[in-house]
Amino acid sequence: MPQRSRFVDARALGRARPLGLTARRVVDGYLAGHHGSPQPGEGVELLQFRAYEPGDDLRRVDWRAYARSDRFFVRESEVERDIVVRFVLDATASMGVAEFASGGQRGDAAAGTKLDAARGIVATLGVLADRQGDRVALHVIGDGARGGRAARLGGLSMVFSQLESITAGGRWGDRGLARAGLPPRRRRDLVVVVSDLYQEADEIETDLGRLAAVGHDVVVLHLLHRSEYEFLLPEEGVFRDAETGELRVVSTSGLRAEYLARRDTELAAWQRLCQRRGFTYQRVLSDESMVDWLPRLLQRRRTPSRGGLR
Amino acid sequence: MSWYWLHPGWLVASLATLLPILIHLWGRGRGREIVVASLRWFPDGPSHTARRWQPRDPWLLLARCLSLLCLALALAGPRALVPPRATAATWILVEPTAVAVPEGRERLAELRRSEPGAEVRWFLPEAPSFGAGVEVPPAATDWIDDQWGVLRAIDAAAPPGVELVLLTSDRSVALPGSRPEVGRSVRWVTVPLHQPQEWAVLPAQPVARRVSTSAHTLGISAEPAVGRRPWSVELVAPADRSVGRDLLSRAIRSIAARGWPVTLAAAADTTPAPSASLVLGADSLPAAGVRWQLRESDGLERSCRGSVLPTTLRLSFSVTRCLEAPAGEVVWRAPDGAPLLTRSVVPPEGAGPPRIRYLLASRVAPDWLQLDAVGWADWLEARWRLDGLLPTEVVPPGRDRRLAFAGEQRPRTTAAGVPSTPRPRRWPESLLWGLTGALLLAERILQRRRG
Incomplete structure (x- = not known):
């Protein structure tokens, strides 16, 4: 299995590493790691002093305090635990569409797909989590997840291997997260959703609601092509929906305003949804360097405000 | 005002009007397909099928279709038959x-x-x-x-x-x-000063004997036994009265020497016909027996029989090229029923193809005829045979199936009561040519605007 991945953005990783990938909510962990645990125990950072009670470990008695006050105090510190960073990678057909070159010309495969950009995001954030002692898991949504979609914990190399073999195809569908092997209510994790959030009805919205119900700390990375975001498309053509196959002949001239209005409406709706559920929402363009947005995202997550709009 | 087409075969070319439409549909159907992630933000537009039938450049398409249509119609040669105007x-x-x-x-x-x-x-x-x-x-x-x-x-x-x-x-x-x-x-x-004559088409037979002089040829040809006319005498003479009369006298003598029961005489020179100088006296002609044919320098044979002045003028000419002609005789008749054009198959002279003989008759004038065609094939064939012979204006077989031959000056009423003939006008064709040019110019302008 590969120990390194060609998808990792080393420059972005270097800028993001000092900030770290932190969970903004209380999550569950078992092993020593970067994140704090809700249960006090042995650790480095002092949590509190309390009166000694029979049965307490004598090694935790603060003898200096006893010398000063002639009373027994037990020193309690926060136990640092690891968390599981679960990446939910949208590998549906819409993620496999290549970017258009500037000027509205049809792009080729070399222009890169949203899935390629998503691979880079997952790989970089995976390395970041791994280096800070967290375990990672990858959950792929779509028909192109080879070797099964069930994630295995702790294996960054496994994640890299999965990223190499993923192809775009299929749709999100109902209970897409469950089919991708995301454990429903076992524990609270940090879940990073990388998707273009293209849903036929409200299946993605429903799945995100389930994540919120469990109590996961969710980061939503809304990935879009620049041509898709800024309406850089040919003047006229037969446009085919990658997932539904619907054909529509549209003359794009004169329709830019309406297109952008619809785009803004939907993006604002996603932002409001994430803000309401306490998610972190980040819009990412596929040709955008991670250096431009990843440090800001991590910095924003370190601040007390919740959610956040770009 | 009625219409007819000089070259109706070109009307088939009007189907070319469909070409721009087909090319347009072909181009619309194979338009560039662009795969996008989703159509969620695209404004609602027509479906692919509906869009295909919606013309992209309707004015350009219309100009192309109309230009092709006008071109086809102009090539078909439309003619308008304008009725005679009432004059003051x-x-x-x-x-x-x-x-x-x-x-x-x-x-x-x-x-x-x-x-x-x-x-x-x-x-x-x-x-x-x-x-x-x-x-x-x-x-x-x-x-x-x-x-x-x-x-x-x-x-x-x-x-x-x-x-x-x-x-x-x-x-x-x-x-x-x-x-x-x-x-x-x-x-x-x-x-009419005389009653119309009954006449028949008699296919010629090989010349039994030919008497030649220095400048003229007197031939005697045998005819098959059709009715009571066993013989015909062919006289080839220039349009000169004295020579013609002399030659005719020789012919009469020659016939009489063979004991045929005919007596013929040259009639008095009362008709100032400039080219046909022989007039046969009615009294001297037998009721049945001999038919005279005068072949003039224009290649037409004109025969007269049974009257002082020819109320029936027969033009006959032979076509040496032979097509697949149906056996028997085909007769085109005037609206009053009189035969005007007759086609018959002449047996070959020895080895060779049979000949087709056309006899063109007019009771009115040699430069104007109105014929009935029995069908498209006959109409086309007659048109082809007669086109070089007389200035023609052809009415394709329609309701009345007339084939009109127009001369420089033609009477519009015949003695038999044929209705007045409207005059054909060329202006529809000229108009169509002009329209074609204008539409082609418009097509170029629209094409240039489209870029």
């Missing part, structure tokens, strides 16, 4: 011999009733006025030597806009020769 004034010209018979006087009375304001004049030099009743023609006007010259003179003297109605006997209109070009329309009303 009418001169009824009465040829003296026409009113010598009761039927002519009745026809004149009808003309006076139908043309209330018409001015009646004699068809004589200087067109003297005609009285209220039927008057005696001016002295020494028994017969006009040069009727066409009189017509030209009256045409020049008549005021502009005056329509000429010529009441004349059928022998006048039967005169051979080119009609004069006059500056106005002349309506012909003929009075």
